[in-house]
Amino acid sequence: MKWLVLLGLVALSECILILPLRKVKTLRETLREKKLLNNFLEEQAYRLSKRDTNIATHPLRNFLDMVYVGNITIGTPPQEFRVVFDTGSADLWVPSITCESPACKTLSTFNPQNSSSFRKAGQPVTLVYGSGLIRGFLGSDTVRIGNFVSxxxxxxxxxxxxxxxxxxFDGVLGLAFPSISLTGARPIFDNLWSQGAFSEPVFAFYLSKSKPEGSVVMFGGVDHRYxxxxxxxxPVSHKRHWQISMNRTTMNGEVVACSRGCHATLNTGTSVIYGPKEMVTNIHKVMKAKPKDSQYVVSCDAVNTLPPVIFNINGIDYPLPPQAYIIKVKNSCLSAFRGGLEALSPDTWVLGDVFLRQYFSVFDRENERIGLAPAV
Structure with missing residues (x-):
């Protein structure tokens, strides 16, 4: 069975009128205007880079290269749940024991009456994702990710x-910035940060290829073995999602997308790569991909002849080989690129697990930056 997972792209149903205020420029904005930001970020050395002993590594299970799931517990005594650690959203949720939707029938559900530390807030919530939506209510309790206790x-x-x-999976654990929380609650990463759970407010992902074991999310630093x-x-260009600026996208030395620069969000809750429809169409022309049932079919032999899709980010090329962007499903092969997603702005891409399997990723909240390096 194959899933197309698209979490993290949240659609707000409310419009808020904000009166303009005179804004004092931050150091980051001033440096960016003077083109000094990259030098500044390089000078802020990763203080845990030589001290891996402070890193907490949490295993994730790879389900058919479509979604990566880890276990957490909620309550006293703890009730265990499988969640997606999603950099594209900021809220935590799991199914309630009162959920009667078909999706809940086979999932682990939380029973508030079995937890002595549960407190009900009662506020109704609706969370909207690219894959669907949930409706429910807010509560609070003790949440554990490995040895971390929130x-x-x-x-x-x-x-x-x-x-x-x-x-x-049972639910979703959001790791994006608090500003996109639809519940208005402090995200679990921020809660742990404020409680002094780690010496450096960073987390990182290593996503395995094909095999179910070996994937991890790590907190407090980076493990160089990955x-x-x-x-x-x-540098993060927009403090809502983990969004960065992208210079261009090329194949065979020709620009096929993002010719004037664009934006990209790194999203561990999305299984494929989304981009503006016209730009994705250009990539599919080079691939000679043909539309079929809202997807694009590619010759399986093309994996040996097609060029890499190269994303240039901050002046550095990040090649995505055809072995990564062509997905084999039974006897056919599909493109990992999708276009025309309504939740996207005209110049924004979503680089999901297809990209993140190739590149180890570090999300640094304190310095508002993302670190990328080829995964082992």
């Missing part, structure tokens, strides 16, 4: 779920 952690409890049928060479740091 006290009084707010989280959502779903009573209705749409679009999550057959998924191999990547080759040096980390290249890219």
């Amino acid at each position: 006290l009084n952690q707010s989280f959502g409890l779903s009573v209705e779920e749409f679009g999550f049928d057959g998924m191999p 990547y080759k060479g040096e980390l290249n740091w890219v």
Whole structure:
């Protein structure tokens, strides 16, 4: 069974009017205007780079290269759940025992009455993702990720779920910036940070290829065994999603997308790569891909002849070989590129697991930057 997983792209249903205020420029903005930001980020050396002993590594299970899932517990005594660690959203939720949607029938559900530390907030919540939506209510309890303990952690409890049928996970743990939290609650990473759980407010992902074991999310630093060479740091361009600026995308030395620069979000909750429809069409022309049932079919032999798709980010090329962007499903092969997603702005890409399997990724909240290096 194959899943197309698209979490993290959240659609807000409310419009907020914000009156303009005179804004004082931050150091980051001033440096960016003077083109000094990259030098500044390089000078802020990763203080844990030589001290791997402070790193906490949490295993993730790879389900058919479509979604990566890790275990957490909620409550006293702890109740265990499988969640997607999603850099594209900021909320934590799991199914409530009162959920009657078909998607909840085969999932682990949280029973508040079995937890002595549970507190019900009662506030109704609706969380919208690219894959579907959930409706429920807010509560708070003790949440554990391995040895990390987040006290009084707010989280959502779903009573209705749409679009999550057959998924191999119970809920989602968002790791994006607090500004995109739809519940208004402090995300678990921020809660742990404020409680002094780690000496450096960073997390990182290594996503395995093909095999179910070996993938990890790590907190508090980086483990150098998971990547080759040096980390290249890219400043975050928008503090909502983990968004960065991208210079261009090329194949065979020709620019096929992003010719005037564009944006990209790094999203561990998305299985493929999304881009503006016209740009993805250019890539599919080079691939000689043909449309079929809202996807694009490619000759399986093309994996040996097609060039890499090269994303140039912050002046550095990140090649994506055809072995990565061509997905074999039974006797056919599909393109990992998707176009025309309505939630995207005209110049924004979503680089999902197809990209992140090739590149070890570090998300540095304190310095508002992302580190990338070839994965081992």
